[in-house]
Amino acid sequence: MKRFLISNVFGALAVMVAHGAPSFELAAKATNEVGVDLYRQLATGAENLCISPYSIDSALAMTFAGADGETRAEMARVLHFPDDGDVPASFSALQRSLEQMSAKTAELVKQSKKFGGPSVPITLNIANRLFAQKGYHFRETFLSLIKQNFGGAFEPIDFVADPAAATQRINKWVTDQTRDRIRDLIPGGALDKTTRLVLANALYLKAPWVNEFSQNATQPESFFVRGAPVDVPMMRKNAKDFAYARREGFTVVSVPYAGDELQFVILLPDDVNGLRGLESKLSDDMLAGCAKIEKRDVDLHLPKFKLEPPTITLAKQFEALGMKTAFDQPKGSANFDKIAPRTPNDYLYISQI
Incomplete structure (x- = not known):
C-alpha cells in the first residue's frame, strides 16, 4: 500500500x-x-x-x-x-x-x-x-x-x-x-x-477594514479571560457600517472589510462565563444568520489581538x-x-x- x-x-x-x-x-x-x-x-x-x-x-x-x-x-x-x-x-x-x-x-x-x-x-x-x-x-x-x-x-x-x-x-x-x-x-x-x-x-x-481603527483611540480597558478581567489594548470606533444584533444569550457584531463583501463576524456571550454555552449553539444555520444582520450605528470596543x-x-x-x-x-x-x-x-x- x-x-x-x-x-x-x-x-x-x-x-x-x-x-x-x-x-x-x-x-x-x-x-x-x-x-x-x-x-x-x-x-x-x-x-x-x-x-x-x-x-x-x-x-x-x-x-x-x-x-x-x-x-x-x-x-x-x-x-x-x-x-x-x-x-x-x-x-x-x-x-x-x-x-x-x-x-x-x-x-x-x-x-x-x-x-x-x-x-x-x-x-x-x-x-x-x-x-x-x-x-x-x-x-x-x-x-x-x-x-x-x-x-x-x-x-x-x-x-x-x-x-x-x-x-x-x-x-x-x-x-x-x-x-x-x-x-x-x-x-x-x-x-x-x-x-x-x-x-x-x-x-x-x-x-483592510472599510474604516480603519485609529491607533490614537486604542486605550487599555478590561477584557474578561476565563472569567477574570485583564487589561488589554482596546480598539474603539463608532461607525454606521457595523452590523449588530442581539440573540438569546449572546451579541453579534459584524465588521466589514474593504469592498463590503467580506466581513469579520464576532459572537460575544452575554455572561462572562458563557463561552461554552455559546459554543453549544454553533451551527451552519446560526452562522449564516449571523452573517446577514442589519447595519446599525455601533460604538465598538474590540481587543487588539494576534493569533x-x-x-x-x-x-x-x-x-x-x-x-x-x-x-x-x-x-x-x-x-x-x-x-x-x-x-x-x-x-x-x-x-x-
Whole structure:
C-alpha cells in the first residue's frame, strides 16, 4: 500500500461565506458545517483556537474527487457533500467568487483618490498543488478534474529517492504562497519512501477594514479571560457600517472589510462565563444568520489581538467524525481508485491531514 498526505495551510482568519449564487452554495454550506464539526472536536481546552475550514474542505474536496465505494460514501457524510451535487464545480465557483471579490477591491482603490474609499485592496491568494511521485500511475481523468476545478498544478517529485528533499520543496512552496507566514509546515520524517502524493492547499488573506481603527483611540480597558478581567489594548470606533444584533444569550457584531463583501463576524456571550454555552449553539444555520444582520450605528470596543496558532493535525478528528476507511481503517479498506488504479498490494490511503 502507498500513502498520501493532505496539507492545508492558512495565513489569516477563516472566511465564512453564508450567501451568494446557487452554484457555490453547496461548497459554502459544507465548509461551514465542517468548520463547526471540527470546532467541537478541537475546542476542548482553555487555549485559543484558529482553524481555516475553507482551506481544509478545499483540500478534502480534491481528495473526495478521487474516492470510490465506501470511502467515498463516508467522506460524503462527514464532509456534508450531497450525493447529487457537483462538488468540484461548486468549489470552483466559490474560489472564483472569492477571487473576484478581491479583484473588485483593487478597482475600488484605483477610484478612491477621486471618490474616497479604501487605500489598500484585499490581498487574497488561493493555491492548490499536487506533489506526486514521479512515474506513479495516476489517472489522467483525476489530474484533469483537479486542474480544471481547483487550479491544482501537477508537480512530479521523487519521494522514493529523497523524501527529505521532497519535504523541503513542498515547505518552500507553502512559504512562498503564504508570503513567508508559514514555514516548515511538514516536519522532518512526515514523508517517507512510501509517500506517493501530497495534496496541498494554501490560503493567504490580508484584508483592510472599510474604516480603519485609529491607533490614537486604542486605550487599555478590561477584557474578561476565563472569567477574570485583564487589561488589554482596546480598539474603539463608532461607525454606521457595523452590523449588530442581539440573540438569546449572546451579541453579534459584524465588521466589514474593504469592498463590503467580506466581513469579520464576532459572537460575544452575554455572561462572562458563557463561552461554552455559546459554543453549544454553533451551527451552519446560526452562522449564516449571523452573517446577514442589519447595519446599525455601533460604538465598538474590540481587543487588539494576534493569533499565531501551531500546526494542527486532523486525522484523529476526521476518524472520530466517521471518516475511517480513507485512513485505511481497517487495513485494506481505503479506496481511492479514481486517483490511481487500486490493487490489493498497491493502493492509496490518507496518512495525515
